[in-house]
Amino acid sequence: MAETTEPGGTSDLEAILREAGLRITRQRRVILAILAEGGDHPDALALFRRASRQDATISLSTVYRTMKVLEEKGAIQRHTFEGGPARFEHADGRHHDHLIDLDSGAVIEFRSEKIEKLQEEIARELGYEIVSHRLELYGRRRK
Amino acid sequence: MAETTEPGGTSDLEAILREAGLRITRQRRVILAILAEGGDHPDALALFRRASRQDATISLSTVYRTMKVLEEKGAIQRHTFEGGPARFEHADGRHHDHLIDLDSGAVIEFRSEKIEKLQEEIARELGYEIVSHRLELYGRRRK
């Protein structure tokens, strides 16, 4: 498994930075690696804590700055779920919506072609073109 | 048109406060009246400015406090659209989603039974019960 082709790998993110003429710093490398692992949707503080374990010199500002840059380059996505700080996710291209577990804060991704279609339809009827959308379900596990 | 039966009228909101054992103050009356007019989705500052015209003694804190109380009582809804302060809306019972005009900031309400159904379905498949949801379309007027 060549790490250069590993989907969603760190190298993807590094490549994005490099191509944008940005520098690959020690702290960015660490943050990128954490994001590349994927799996969850950490907020800036969580990211900072995890990164700190690998490199104690990282600051929260840098986490925020890095998130901002990566978001601008389209490399990650920022989600602001209800009543909480922004959470970040490695943008793997495939759009999806979210179901947030109100008890654990866990985020489950899903996608519904039907809903997407309906949204387009609704916007069209109202005379609009959708630029982006956000669909979030907040719920609890069914017992 | 008896104002006591006027749907979505101020008296509704006042009744909610009264029934909750809360006091009807001069400033609350002003804020409630503005919300009752409905029509748009003002944020706290806009609400504060409008209220100030009627009663210069109103403070921003009171606007926020009133919003919090009314939200807890289910009398209004708080929406936090992307990249902006919370905006409030008189809760008239009928659930709806929002389409935000990216150019004007205007909010258009809509409702799709089909989408609601699909959401339920998706949550069920994932083993969840929906407690609440949020669907927002961000778009521009089609020319």
Add this chain to the structure above:
DNA sequence: ACTCTCTTGCAAATGATTTCCATTATCATT
């Protein structure tokens, strides 16, 4: 190694919202 300038850490600034606290006002009761 040298230099240019992008990045960083830290602290201070910001923006939205909440909370503290002493004062005022509402409303049920006289």
Add this chain to the structure above:
DNA sequence: AATGATAATGGAAATCATTTGCAAGAGAGT
């Protein structure tokens, strides 16, 4: 209408998430 208990208010300070200013530090091309 006066009284009194206590909820509500204004204003300032506090909080939370995030951004920014600035001097020092570190990539990367030469």
